[in-house]
Amino acid sequence: MTITDVAKAAGVSRQTVSNTLNSPEVVRDETRKHVLEVIERLGYRANQAARQMRTGRSRLIAIGIEPDGDGISGSWADRFLHSLSETAAQEGYRILLYTAADDRSEIATYEDLLGAYQPDAFVLTGTHHDDLRASWLLERGLPFVAFGRPWSDLPDARHPWVDVDGAAGTEAATRHLLATGHRHIGFIGWPPGSGVGDDRREGWARTLSSPGVQRAVEDGIAAGESAARDLLGTEPEVTALVCASDSLALGALQAREPDRPVAVIGFDDTPAARAVGLTSVHQPLGEAAAACVELLARALESPDAGPPSAHVLLSPSLTIRQSA
Amino acid sequence: MTITDVAKAAGVSRQTVSNTLNSPEVVRDETRKHVLEVIERLGYRANQAARQMRTGRSRLIAIGIEPDGDGISGSWADRFLHSLSETAAQEGYRILLYTAADDRSEIATYEDLLGAYQPDAFVLTGTHHDDLRASWLLERGLPFVAFGRPWSDLPDARHPWVDVDGAAGTEAATRHLLATGHRHIGFIGWPPGSGVGDDRREGWARTLSSPGVQRAVEDGIAAGESAARDLLGTEPEVTALVCASDSLALGALQAREPDRPVAVIGFDDTPAARAVGLTSVHQPLGEAAAACVELLARALESPDAGPPSAHVLLSPSLTIRQSA
DNA sequence: CTGAAAGCGCTAACAC
DNA sequence: GTGTTAGCGCTTTCAG
Numbered sequence: 170m171t172i173t174d175v176a177k178a179a180g181v182s183r184q185t186v187s188n189t190l191n192s193p194e195v196v197r198d199e200t201r202k203h204v205l206e207v208i209e210r211l212g213y214r215a216n217q218a219a220r221q222m223r224t225g226r227s228r229l230i231a232i233g234i235e236p237d238g239d240g241i242s243g244s245w246a247d248r249f250l251h252s253l254s255e256t257a258a259q260e261g262y263r264i265l266l267y268t269a270a271d272d273r274s275e276i277a278t279y280e281d282l283l284g285a286y287q288p289d290a291f292v293l294t295g296t297h298h299d300d301l302r303a304s305w306l307l308e309r310g311l312p313f314v315a316f317g318r319p320w321s322d323l324p325d326a327r328h329p330w331v332d333v334d335g336a337a338g339t340e341a342a343t344r345h346l347l348a349t350g351h352r353h354i355g356f357i358g359w360p361p362g363s364g365v366g367d368d369r370r371e372g373w374a375r376t377l378s379s380p381g382v383q384r385a386v387e388d389g390i391a392a393g394e395s396a397a398r399d400l401l402g403t404e405p406e407v408t409a410l411v412c413a414s415d416s417l418a419l420g421a422l423q424a425r426e427p428d429r430p431v432a433v434i435g436f437d438d439t440p441a442a443r444a445v446g447l448t449s450v451h452q453p454l455g456e457a458a459a460a461c462v463e464l465l466a467r468a469l470e471s472p473d474a475g476p477p478s479a480h481v482l483l484s485p486s487l488t489i490r491q492s493a
Numbered sequence: 494m495t496i497t498d499v500a501k502a503a504g505v506s507r508q509t510v511s512n513t514l515n516s517p518e519v520v521r522d523e524t525r526k527h528v529l530e531v532i533e534r535l536g537y538r539a540n541q542a543a544r545q546m547r548t549g550r551s552r553l554i555a556i557g558i559e560p561d562g563d564g565i566s567g568s569w570a571d572r573f574l575h576s577l578s579e580t581a582a583q584e585g586y587r588i589l590l591y592t593a594a595d596d597r598s599e600i601a602t603y604e605d606l607l608g609a610y611q612p613d614a615f616v617l618t619g620t621h622h623d624d625l626r627a628s629w630l631l632e633r634g635l636p637f638v639a640f641g642r643p644w645s646d647l648p649d650a651r652h653p654w655v656d657v658d659g660a661a662g663t664e665a666a667t668r669h670l671l672a673t674g675h676r677h678i679g680f681i682g683w684p685p686g687s688g689v690g691d692d693r694r695e696g697w698a699r700t701l702s703s704p705g706v707q708r709a710v711e712d713g714i715a716a717g718e719s720a721a722r723d724l725l726g727t728e729p730e731v732t733a734l735v736c737a738s739d740s741l742a743l744g745a746l747q748a749r750e751p752d753r754p755v756a757v758i759g760f761d762d763t764p765a766a767r768a769v770g771l772t773s774v775h776q777p778l779g780e781a782a783a784a785c786v787e788l789l790a791r792a793l794e795s796p797d798a799g800p801p802s803a804h805v806l807l808s809p810s811l812t813i814r815q816s817a
Numbered sequence: 818c819t820g821a822a823a824g825c826g827c828t829a830a831c832a833c
Numbered sequence: 834g835t836g837t838t839a840g841c842g843c844t845t846t847c848a849g
Contacts, residue, residue, distance in 0.1 A: 182836050214608020218545040219826035222841040244568045254590045264590040266578045284538020419768045444743045444765035543842035546825040
């Protein structure tokens with residue numbers, strides 16, 4: 170079914186139908202209403218390919234999906250994608266998926282995609298220092314939003330982003346522990362240098378009145394366990410641990426001695442945390458995805474606004490369970 | 494950049510470029526090679542919208558993404574999507590995402606999508622008895638593949654599907670327990686009626702020489718815990734439990750008494766299982782997704798083959814950890 | 818094997 | 834306000 174069929178059925182010209190859809194204000198109220206009724210009755214949908222050829226806009230938003238690492242900390246994509254897709258649909262966009270192993274291959278995919286499907290915008294996840302993808306897109310003036318702050322102070326890094334305030338999360342965790350009577354609260358995090366990890370450490374550190382003890386290891390349950398065992402062994406006063414991830418926290422849980430209760434708080438509120446009763450910092454992934462779409466939609470509606478660089482920093486919440 | 498630019502740069506007509514891409518056999522070897530070089534050098538990509546208008550094919554595969562339930566058993570979408578997207582790209586297809594709360598709204602989304610983006614095929618997940626989606630697509634002759642068997646004996650249900658053999662998984666779990674000396678192996682599953690759940694129960698039941706004891710509850714950690722507590726309390730001989738999901742198994746783990754070791758095996762090999770050392774049946778999601786794409790790609794290349802109904806039943810494996 | 822013409826469905830300019 | 838025209842980039846006839 171084409172726009173011509175609708176025009177015939179409604180007894181108007183093709184343009185009137187097109188106008189009803191694209192410039193409603195230019196059509197008489199009565200006519201518009203009638204046309205919309207016919208469209209509804211016939212179940213007509215404008216052919217996106219034809220529309221795209223004319224307008225150059227695909228109403229497609231592309232997002233990359235990475236293979237998750239240990240599968241524990243990495244399982245946020247599900248919820249994020251669901252919300253992204255839902256919000257996008259409400260705004261009249263659809264989500265196009267692609268995979269990429271690293272920045273370089275992701276950029277190659279951009280070229281592919283832009284040549285073939287011409288997505289209107291990209292959503293970047295897993296931003297990091299010296300992100301090649303962001304600068305590539307920036308250079309070409311392509312609309313995108315990053316889920317994750319640009320962890321760099323380059324003037325380049327001025328683009329819209331949405332992120333969850335990791336420091337606020339560990340601060341909330343630390344405050345909760347202080348409120349429940351803990352006085353010596355340790356931290357298990359990642360080696361310095363990763364924006365996300367440093368941010369989470371900062372929230373813990375700034376909440377304590379005097380410097381606390383900490384360990385830094387690569388992410389993982391086993392690493393978390395040995396780090397916690399080491400820390401608890403060296404520091405007998407420590408009664409609570411804040412961790413940079415649920416993986417680390419799960420390891421810390423296993424490092425506890427039977428006769429020495431230690432409160433543990435993780436980060437990400439993964440299914441695994443729920444499964445074992447681990448208190449954890451919960452990220453509002455649905456809101457984050459919705460914010461990404463909002464930012465993009467706004468930028469795409471008004472391309473004249475120049476390089477948009479709105480930022481959204483969302484606050485995580487603390488999901489309290491048995492572990493703390 | 495258009496096909497005309499390539500033609501100019503290569504010193505041939507537009508048609509020769511088009512033929513090189515779409516009917517390579519009709520172009521002289523030498524010419525084709527030259528054209529391909531120019532295409533490569535210029536980084537030309539055929540505009541998909543224009544191509545689609547001519548051919549009616551979008552090279553888009555649509556898949557629905559559901560909000561996962563408790564987030565433990567439901568977190569398979571990640572891995573599946575990644576592999577789906579990757580395999581599809583290799584075959585020249587891209588993945589279009591949509592969300593739907595139930596069958597009816599999913600069908601409404603089909604109509605939307607078909608009118609606007611015209612995906613070439615759909616991937617259905619979470620198949621169930623009396624699946625409205627499958628019959629709707631079948632009626633209209635639209636290509637699709639289901640991840641999950643059609644749990645019905647209707648003659649209608651003849652469409653391609655890919656699935657993991659759940660019964661083989663619980664059978665492997667039960668065999669493993671028998672091999673490690675267990676003689677009284679119970680089962681915690683879901684109420685009869687769900688295809689997936691019945692299938693998993695069947696694998697356990699058929700492996701035992703004499704009928705074993707079982708409980709059936711809705712999915713969830715709490716439900717699994719009370720079901721396991723009840724079963725173990727009533728049946729003092731039971732030393733091992735096979736569960737229909739990791740959620741149930743996690744509950745079962747918590748139901749154990751300190752002085753009575755009970756082996757527990759879950760299903761899905763979720764991150765949570767890894768986190769707590771739960772032995773679990775692992776589904777080959779990557780292979781499953783790849784098989785879905787293969788089936789669709791084959792059906793789409795040869796539309797004359799009538800209603801294709803190839804089936805792929807993959808065998809799960811057992812990931813053995815401390816719990817059994 | 819290569820070149821010319823038509824048209825997929827739509828929307829942005831124009832005339833009416 | 835409404836109807837007519839052109840053309841987005843491509844592939845598929847059909848002549849050469």
